[in-house]
Amino acid sequence: MALPQTNDAAMLRAEVEMLMNERESLLRTLGAASVFFANLTAEDLPETAYDAADVLAKCLDNLPEETLREALLLVQPLVERDLGYAESQPV
Numbered sequence: 001m002a003l004p005q006t007n008d009a010a011m012l013r014a015e016v017e018m019l020m021n022e023r024e025s026l027l028r029t030l031g032a033a034s035v036f037f038a039n040l041t042a043e044d045l046p047e048t049a050y051d052a053a054d055v056l057a058k059c060l061d062n063l064p065e066e067t068l069r070e071a072l073l074l075v076q077p078l079v080e081r082d083l084g085y086a087e088s089q090p091v
Contacts, residue, residue, distance in 0.1 A: 024074070027067075031075035034060055034068065 037056055045053055060068065 027071040027074050030060075030063070030068070031071035031073075032078075034072060035075060035079050 033056060037053070037060065040053070
């Protein structure tokens, strides 16, 4: 016996909602990793992390520009808040 259409629609809606939440989480992770990586120098990174940094750099380079832009826009308010906090701290 087939499920009523309303259950199918509700299940599909729940699945789409879950996927959208996962996508946003992945975009935030990507944005944070991008900002973190952009602020590193070779001197900041231990040699043992060079291979991981190389993998991350290649992954970021292979992303569509629009995806990276969207990821950076998601984390921009957090980055700006952190920069404002860092600038207000005495040296």
